[in-house]
Amino acid sequence: QAQLVESGGGLVEAGGSLRLSCTASGLRFSYYTMGWFRRVGGKGDREFVANVDYSDDETKYADSVKGRFVASRDIAKNEAYLEMNNLKPEDTADYYCAASPYYSGREVRRYNLWGQGTQVTVSS
Numbered sequence: 001q002a003q004l005v006e007s008g009g010g011l012v013e014a015g016g017s018l019r020l021s022c023t024a025s026g027l028r029f030s031y032y033t034m035g036w037f038r039r040v041g042g043k044g045d046r047e048f049v050a051n052v053d054y055s056d057d058e059t060k061y062a063d064s065v066k067g068r069f070v071a072s073r074d075i076a077k078n079e080a081y082l083e084m085n086n087l088k089p090e091d092t093a094d095y096y097c098a099a100s101p102y103y104s105g106r107e108v109r110r111y112n113l114w115g116q117g118t119q120v121t122v123s124s
Helices: none
Strands: 003-007 010-013 018-027 032-039 046-052 060-061 069-072 079-084 094-100 117-124
Touching: 003 094, 018 032, 018 094, 018 117, 032 069, 032 079, 046 069, 046 079, 060 069, 079 094
Parallel strands: 010 117
Antiparallel strands: 003 018, 018 079, 032 046, 032 094, 046 060, 069 079, 094 117
16 A cells, blocks of 8 residues: 655754654655645645655756755655755644656646645744
C-alpha cells in the first residue's frame, strides 16, 4: 500500500528555517513527481508550494516562496524534502507532500497520493 509520511514541521521565528521531509513507501518513487502544498487555517483549498519533476528533477515554485524554499528529492532513499528559509508569518500553514505519477504540474487534483500533513508555525 502506497504511503507518504511527512516530518519536520514545528514552530520557528520569522527569518528562521525548517526542513520538511517526506518518506514514500509502496510506490515506484522515480515515476512520481513530488509536490508540496499547504493549507492555511486548516480549511480551504490546498495551494501549490513547490514540486520536483519525476523525469528530470526540475523544480517549480509558487511565486510567494521562490528564492526562499528549495524542493529536492533523493530517489535512493525514497524521500522528498522542502527546505524553507527566511520564513515569514504568512508561511504558517499545514504542509502536505503529495505524489503524482507522470505529471509535472501544479494542479492539486492531479496528485493522487497525500501525506497526513505537518504543521508549520512562524512567529513574528
